[in-house]
Amino acid sequence: GAGVSQTPSNKVTEKGKYVELRCDPISGHTALYWYRQSLGQGPEFLIYFQGTGAADDSGLPNDRFFAVRPEGSVSTLKIQRTERGDSAVYLCASRHSGTGSYEQYFGPGTRLTVT
Amino acid sequence: DAKTTQPPSMDCAEGRAANLPCNHSTISGNEYVYWYRQIHSQGPQYIIHGLKNNETNEMASLIITEDRKSSTLILPHATLRDTAVYYCIAARQTGANNLFFGTGTRLTVIP
Numbered sequence: 001g002a003g004v005s006q007t008p009s010n011k012v013t014e015k016g017k018y019v020e021l022r023c024d025p026i027s028g029h030t031a032l033y034w035y036r037q038s039l040g041q042g043p044e045f046l047i048y049f050q051g052t053g054a055a056d057d058s059g060l061p062n063d064r065f066f067a068v069r070p071e072g073s074v075s076t077l078k079i080q081r082t083e084r085g086d087s088a089v090y091l092c093a094s095r096h097s098g099t100g101s102y103e104q105y106f107g108p109g110t111r112l113t114v115t
Numbered sequence: 116d117a118k119t120t121q122p123p124s125m126d127c128a129e130g131r132a133a134n135l136p137c138n139h140s141t142i143s144g145n146e147y148v149y150w151y152r153q154i155h156s157q158g159p160q161y162i163i164h165g166l167k168n169n170e171t172n173e174m175a176s177l178i179i180t181e182d183r184k185s186s187t188l189i190l191p192h193a194t195l196r197d198t199a200v201y202y203c204i205a206a207r208q209t210g211a212n213n214l215f216f217g218t219g220t221r222l223t224v225i226p
Contacts, residue, residue: 004158033213042202042216043159056211091158095212102147102208106158 002026004107006092012113013082021077021110025094032075033104034067035091043091049075050097082114116215117142117205124221127197133190135220137203140184145207148179149214150188152199159202159216162188193224 005024013019025032030051035043045059049069057067064082069075079086089111093104120138127133139148149164163170163177165186170177176189190197202219206212 031212033211035214035216040218042200042218043214045213045215048211048213050211056213059213093158102149102164102206102212103161104159104212104214106160108156108158 004092004094004105006090006107006110008110009108010111010113012115015082015084015114017082017114019079019082019112021079021090021112023075023077023092023094023107025073025075025092026096026105027073029094029096029105030072031095031097031104032069033093033095034075034077035093037089037091037109039088046077079112082112084114087112087114116207117146118215119203119205119217121201121203121217121220123218124223126223126225127190127193129195129224129226130192133188133193133197133222133224135188135190135201135203135222136185137188138185139203139205142183142205143207145209146205147208148177148183148186149204149206150175150177151202151204151214151216152197153202153219154196154199162201193222195224195226198222198224 032049034046037043048056089109093106150162151159179186200219
């Protein structure tokens, strides 16, 4: 079946602009995660959804970052007033939380460049 | 979650076994050891996980010491496609189960 998909694959924006990054999880996966990966570093947790609700948003760096998952499937990560330090690969992962399985399945990521 | 320590890089000859070590001396009793890998320009990929028993699947074997303070991921016959960054993660199987990746081990398989 289809894996996790993320769009766009690349996004270049100017400092101060607003961006939205989209994640389509694997069908039926109720858990969804956003991570951010800077060059040379491992992915860093941002936010976790269980269904429609953000169950853990402790990794969001500040209030410019927000994420939604209104119908419990597709999620959008929103970044306001982008800064050059926001440049990174944003990864989405999903997990089927009802099977006792804890493996997370990752998408290919969106590379965000803020100029 | 417990912190893990891995060597920054390793080389392995193609066709030989790759043994990737991980220290997790502060791991708690309910934390599992997970291994993921990340091939260049791709998202991380789950490999294997275990609590205290050794585990094997089609990708790899996981050997966990009896005191659970360290583990080794074994790729029995490394191929060039196994070149990647390998992450060892200690995580509970409750709640969010969000993963702390660290910087991992960059494995290079040499022809």
